[in-house]
Amino acid sequence: MTEIKPHAAHWGSYDAVVRDGRVVGVRPFHRDPFPGSLIEAVPDVVHAACRVDRPHIRKGWLEGRRKGALRGGDPFIPVSWDRAVRLVAEETRRVRAEHGPTSIFGGSYGWSSAGRFHHARSQLQRFLGLGGGYTGQINAYSYAAAQALLPHILGTNEVLLGRTTDWAAITRHSKVMLCLGGLPLRNGFVTSGAAGVHSNEINLRRAAEAGLRFIQISPNRADVPDWCSAEWVPIRPGSDTAMLLAMAHVIIAAGREDRDYLATRCVGWDKLRAYVAGESDGVAKTPEWAEPITTIPAATIRRIALELADNPAMLTATWSLQRADYGEQPYWMLAALAAMLGKIGKPGEGVAYGYGSVNGMGEPRHEVPSFSMPATRNPTGAFIPVARITDMLENPGGAYDFNGRTQNYPDARIIWWAGGNPFHHHQDLNRMLRAWAQAETIIIQEQHWTAAARHADIVLPATTTLERNDIASSGRDRFVRAMHKAIDPVGQARNDHDILADIAEELGFRDRFTEQRNEDAWLRHLFEQWRQNCARLGYDTPDFDSFWAKGWWEADPPTHGQEYTQFAQFRLDPEEHPLDTPSGKVELFSETIASFRYNDAPGHPVWIEPREWLGGEQAQRFPLHLLSFQPATRLHGQLDPGRVAAADKIEGREPITLNPEDAAERGIAPGDIVRVFNDRGACLGGLRTDPGLMRGVAMMATGAWYDPLEPGVPGSLCVHGNPNVLTPDIGTSRLGQGPSAQSCLVQVEKWTEALPPVRAHVPPPIEEATA
Ligand SMILES: Nc1nc2c(c(=O)[nH]1)N[C@H]1C(S)=C(S)[C@@H](COP(=O)(O)OP(=O)(O)OC[C@H]3O[C@@H](n4cnc5c(=O)[nH]c(N)nc54)[C@H](O)[C@@H]3O)O[C@H]1N2
Ligand SMILES: Nc1nc2c(c(=O)[nH]1)N[C@H]1C(S)=C(S)[C@@H](COP(=O)(O)OP(=O)(O)OC[C@H]3O[C@@H](n4cnc5c(=O)[nH]c(N)nc54)[C@H](O)[C@@H]3O)O[C@H]1N2
Ligand SMILES: [Mo]
Numbered sequence: 001m002t003e004i005k006p007h008a009a010h011w012g013s014y015d016a017v018v019r020d021g022r023v024v025g026v027r028p029f030h031r032d033p034f035p036g037s038l039i040e041a042v043p044d045v046v047h048a049a050c051r052v053d054r055p056h057i058r059k060g061w062l063e064g065r066r067k068g069a070l071r072g073g074d075p076f077i078p079v080s081w082d083r084a085v086r087l088v089a090e091e092t093r094r095v096r097a098e099h100g101p102t103s104i105f106g107g108s109y110g111w112s113s114a115g116r117f118h119h120a121r122s123q124l125q126r127f128l129g130l131g132g133g134y135t136g137q138i139n140a141y142s143y144a145a146a147q148a149l150l151p152h153i154l155g156t157n158e159v160l161l162g163r164t165t166d167w168a169a170i171t172r173h174s175k176v177m178l179c180l181g182g183l184p185l186r187n188g189f190v191t192s193g194a195a196g197v198h199s200n201e202i203n204l205r206r207a208a209e210a211g212l213r214f215i216q217i218s219p220n221r222a223d224v225p226d227w228c229s230a231e232w233v234p235i236r237p238g239s240d241t242a243m244l245l246a247m248a249h250v251i252i253a254a255g256r257e258d259r260d261y262l263a264t265r266c267v268g269w270d271k272l273r274a275y276v277a278g279e280s281d282g283v284a285k286t287p288e289w290a291e292p293i294t295t296i297p298a299a300t301i302r303r304i305a306l307e308l309a310d311n312p313a314m315l316t317a318t319w320s321l322q323r324a325d326y327g328e329q330p331y332w333m334l335a336a337l338a339a340m341l342g343k344i345g346k347p348g349e350g351v352a353y354g355y356g357s358v359n360g361m362g363e364p365r366h367e368v369p370s371f372s373m374p375a376t377r378n379p380t381g382a383f384i385p386v387a388r389i390t391d392m393l394e395n396p397g398g399a400y401d402f403n404g405r406t407q408n409y410p411d412a413r414i415i416w417w418a419g420g421n422p423f424h425h426h427q428d429l430n431r432m433l434r435a436w437a438q439a440e441t442i443i444i445q446e447q448h449w450t451a452a453a454r455h456a457d458i459v460l461p462a463t464t465t466l467e468r469n470d471i472a473s474s475g476r477d478r479f480v481r482a483m484h485k486a487i488d489p490v491g492q493a494r495n496d497h498d499i500l501a502d503i504a505e506e507l508g509f510r511d512r513f514t515e516q517r518n519e520d521a522w523l524r525h526l527f528e529q530w531r532q533n534c535a536r537l538g539y540d541t542p543d544f545d546s547f548w549a550k551g552w553w554e555a556d557p558p559t560h561g562q563e564y565t566q567f568a569q570f571r572l573d574p575e576e577h578p579l580d581t582p583s584g585k586v587e588l589f590s591e592t593i594a595s596f597r598y599n600d601a602p603g604h605p606v607w608i609e610p611r612e613w614l615g616g617e618q619a620q621r622f623p624l625h626l627l628s629f630q631p632a633t634r635l636h637g638q639l640d641p642g643r644v645a646a647a648d649k650i651e652g653r654e655p656i657t658l659n660p661e662d663a664a665e666r667g668i669a670p671g672d673i674v675r676v677f678n679d680r681g682a683c684l685g686g687l688r689t690d691p692g693l694m695r696g697v698a699m700m701a702t703g704a705w706y707d708p709l710e711p712g713v714p715g716s717l718c719v720h721g722n723p724n725v726l727t728p729d730i731g732t733s734r735l736g737q738g739p740s741a742q743s744c745l746v747q748v749e750k751w752t753e754a755l756p757p758v759r760a761h762v763p764p765p766i767e768e769a770t771a
Pocket of ligand 3: 140141142143
């Protein structure tokens with residue numbers, strides 16, 4: 001019998017086709033004009049051979065090899081749920097008693113599922129919070145540098161992830177859009193919390209048809225679709241700040257800065273102007289100065305700067321720009337450029353970040369409350385900046401700077417993850433693998449034998465969304481979707497909520513955790529709360545049963561032509577509608593940031609040479625700049641065992657793209673397997689070439705599961721192609737402490753040895769217990 005079950009994921013809304021207890025296919029949600037292909041991988045992934053079928057414990061951990069032991073090389077022993085739950089509860093109780101609650105690291109960064117009740121990270125943090133507290137993580141890998149910076153200079157992070165100037169306004173009023181990093185459509189197939197409609201292509205096509213001129217500043221031609229007819233200006237990675245400073249120089253030289261705007265709506269112009277002119281450091285930031293840094297001809301910089309001054313324009317940058325050394329600086333300077341041209345708050349003009357980074361950016365936003373699980377307070381209040389996990393493990397108690405504060409790392413004894421994959425997302429994995437040894441116990445709740453599961457001590461098998469009922473919702477989308485349970489749990493997998501409820505029972509707080517509700521009662525309860533929030537804003541919503549039967553709800557469709565410009569009121573009346581900055585104005589110089597006295601993030605935007613880039617010394621040994629971008633064929637590591645990712649690989653290895661001349665120089669050709677390496681590590685990749693990629697740049701997507709030739713041995717070759725064995729793990733600056741994966745140099749050579757098998761998608765060695 002065939003059944004059709006409405007469902008949703010970060011990669012789209014769909015109906016699951018179920019036959020004989022298996023998901024055998026998917027059909028895109030009928031309302032989505034651009035569903036994309038990612039959903040096609042769902043049946044493969046749900047029924048993958050690498051599902052964790054039972055609870056498992058690392059043999060070495062059971063034998064007492066805990067703190068100091070390198071993980072990844074031991075076999076696992078399957079255990080009963082009872083035993084696993086008891087061991088986890090005992091270990092949690094012991095570590096809390098001996099070392100205090102902050103010694104449980106439960107940051108658990110990661111995307112988890114689109115379903116908002118079963119959202120694994122929220123469930124884990126609720127459990128840890130109610131149980132006495134833990135150490136969390138603040139901000140996101142996506143844009144940590146920006147999250148620290150933007151409140152200081154624009155008073156809000158809405159300009160990064162919230163209600164930005166929308167496409168209707170941009171298309172109506174702007175003539176030019178300056179796109180640093182382009183507007184890659186591939187990233188628009190993803191929305192955290194699921195989309196009913198993938199809207200990026202709709203909005204971009206409308207803008208292109210209306211004649212908006214796109215100027216694309218990026219190393220990769222493919223970052224803007226051909227039909228946008230963008231002007232492509234290749235730029236050396238990591239050098240955008242220099243280009244922006246030179247544009248400012250041109251505008252000042254031409255007397256085109258908006259003096260009234262600068263005087264009434266900005267602070268710090270004198271200091272920034274003096275820096276641009278070279279009065280404060282002896283270096284005038286002219287286009288001729290920027291040309292050798294950026295490789296962009298001075299004449300091009302001059303022409304584009306004047307074009308921005310002459311025309312209504314929107315300035316934007318992808319999030320990738322700030323996941324790099326001193327990643328705060330290009331973001332600050334882009335805002336400064338928009339401000340000095342008087343654009344911030346003009347209809348359809350200004351600055352915002354991420355129109356090409358995720359689905360739904362710039363889509364008209366309605367004040368529709370998201371369906372969500374309320375956050376639980378962490379009684380310790382302790383956290384580390386999101387990407388400082390290896391630093392934390394290496395320096396228990398050590399002091400570090402972050403956004404004006406000096407904090408100390410906790411002494412983490414337990415590492416606990418649910419819904420994230422540090423062996424996907426973190427940089428310099430060989431260094432992390434060594435630091436991992438500092439933990440006494442590593443617990444992971446996972447569906448698959450990901451690298452994070454293989455490097456854990458206790459592995460608890462979790463259901464996928466298709467094995468449970470839930471509701472998906474995103475602040476970026478006007479649909480709320482029912483996610484019907486389609487199949488029974490695979491193997492002994494259990495819902496994260498149920499796993500944690502049982503552990504809470506051992507620890508004596510089951511009822512506080514569950515509030516005595518089961519899944520159905522929770523969904524109804526959360527739905528009722530959501531309905532009340534909707535009613536307050538005047539939305540008509542169905543009752544739970546009608547919603548569930550229909551499978552989706554849509555907020556009143558947006559009226560196209562209605563437009564929103566962020567900061568419009570501030571521009572019209574800065575006294576009445578000040579920004580939420582200390583001065584109430586755009587801060588071109590921030591007294592607050594200056595008072596931190598960080599040489600890697602001073603009081604106004606500056607050009608600082610990245611630690612690793614093509615303009616530096618290291619480029620002699622490692623002459624290719626590696627951009628490890630978001631994968632078109634997956635969501636991070638999720639869906640990697642599926643057909644979409646598999647079809648893109650070359651002999652099972654993640655593709656790496658070079659300019660054809662860079663390939664020819666190395667005697668390698670498309671289809672070859674290559675070794676990509678630097679002093680931090682090495683991985684294999686399958687070669688592709690593209691003349692639309694700048695010379696000296698290599699692109700390799702993230703997300704192929706880490707697969708070391710010798711598991712458990714730091715420095716071992718990753719035979720599958722995870723670029724995070726190559727990337728540096730250094731905070732963007734003391735201000736943001738964000739990840740700086742994009743500042744990475746490598747060399748590439750032909751792989752001439754026999755090709756080792758990829759074992760990432762089969763379970764690790766498992767020993768059946770004899771007892
Ligand atoms: N080099 C480099 N590295 C990067 C980036 C880059 O650009 N370059 N980008 C960074 C960015 S922006 C991000 S957001 C991160 C993403 O990093 P992550 O969000 O950690 O990556 P995912 O692969 O999505 O990991 C989610 C994991 O949760 C599991 N999971 C899903 N649903 C459930 C569930 O219901 N229960 C449980 N228990 N588990 C579940 C999935 O199986 C998967 O393994 O990567 C970062 N890393
Ligand atoms: N299909 C798919 N979509 C996704 C995701 C996914 O895993 N799969 N992940 C989602 C997540 S979590 C996030 S945070 C977003 C991230 O969104 P982004 O951070 O915007 O995405 P990236 O693909 O890393 O980078 C976009 C482009 O930036 C350009 N670029 C890199 N460095 C530089 C530079 O120094 N200067 C300039 N001018 N350009 C540069 C590169 O050419 C690259 O193609 O994507 C989201 N969308
Ligand atoms: Mo992200």
